[in-house]
Amino acid sequence: MPVNNQFPSLEVAKALPLAGKLGGEPLAFPSATGSPRKSRYRCLVLPLLLFLTTGCATLGPQPCPPSVYPPAIYLQEVVEPKLRGKTNADLAAYVLELREALRQANADKRALKQFLDIS
Numbered sequence: 001m002p003v004n005n006q007f008p009s010l011e012v013a014k015a016l017p018l019a020g021k022l023g024g025e026p027l028a029f030p031s032a033t034g035s036p037r038k039s040r041y042r043c044l045v046l047p048l049l050l051f052l053t054t055g056c057a058t059l060g061p062q063p064c065p066p067s068v069y070p071p072a073i074y075l076q077e078v079v080e081p082k083l084r085g086k087t088n089a090d091l092a093a094y095v096l097e098l099r100e101a102l103r104q105a106n107a108d109k110r111a112l113k114q115f116l117d118i119s
Helices: 010-014 017-021 036-054 088-116
Strands: none
Touching: none
């Protein structure tokens, strides 16, 4: 029987029924540290096991949605009008041409939004 919370002595261990089947030797428990050779293998095997268990954790390649491109007419640049003349009337005409170019650019943007269903 254990005395003062100690492990049983060798005589008590030999008296156990299982000890007779093993040739009278007490059961040997592996040490916590193990041999240096075994610990080296453990250091190699444990990361390998972790790698193998996480290798199939991804879902794999996901299908890409098909690319949709807007019509080429919406992607054309709006031509900037040039100032022709030197009078105030020419300047007023130039301002009106700039406004028309801006309206055309905004119309293209609205058409793109409708094409992509963003609005």
